[in-house]
Amino acid sequence: MEVTLDQAINMLKVEEAKYSDLNNKIAEANAVLSELITAKVTLENLPKKKTETLVPIGGGVFLPVSATKEAKLIVSVGAGASVEKSVTDTISFLDSKINAVKESLDELIKLMNKTQKNINVLREKINASIKNSNQAPTVVG
Numbered sequence: 001m002e003v004t005l006d007q008a009i010n011m012l013k014v015e016e017a018k019y020s021d022l023n024n025k026i027a028e029a030n031a032v033l034s035e036l037i038t039a040k041v042t043l044e045n046l047p048k049k050k051t052e053t054l055v056p057i058g059g060g061v062f063l064p065v066s067a068t069k070e071a072k073l074i075v076s077v078g079a080g081a082s083v084e085k086s087v088t089d090t091i092s093f094l095d096s097k098i099n100a101v102k103e104s105l106d107e108l109i110k111l112m113n114k115t116q117k118n119i120n121v122l123r124e125k126i127n128a129s130i131k132n133s134n135q136a137p138t139v140v141g
Contacts, residue, residue, distance in 0.1 A: 005133070008129065011122055015115055026108050026109065029108060030105070032101055033098065040091055043090055046069045047069070048070075052065070053065060073090045075090055
């Protein structure tokens with residue numbers, strides 16, 4: 001099926017919007033991944049003996065708390081539900097979430113690469129169409 005120049009331009013706009021959306025989703029997923037990894041590393045480095053630490057609660061405010069590897073944590077499991085977990089169980093839970101986010105990131109990157117290929121093809125078609133329409137007609141005489 002032959003695509004007109006206007007159709008190709010419209011298709012390009014759609015693909016560029018899709019690319020931008022995917023780029024935003026990848027940035028969000030990377031932020032979530034970073035947060036999960038930070039939480040996991042923090043838990044892995046908890047001391048065995050009771051040690052006072054500062055927990056950020058927002059607005060540049062920190063709450064002093066005592067924590068150990070034996071601490072029980074309240075973990076959000078989704079849909080507004082939270083459960084109590086040990087440090088070890090929480091680390092396992094975080095590992096599964098990290099793996100899920102990495103899988104999602106891989107899929108988003110594949111979609112982004114496919115979208116970039118579509119953009120490149122459409123740009124080539126548009127440029128070729130414009131080049132062909134700008135050629136002067138041949139005068140036979």
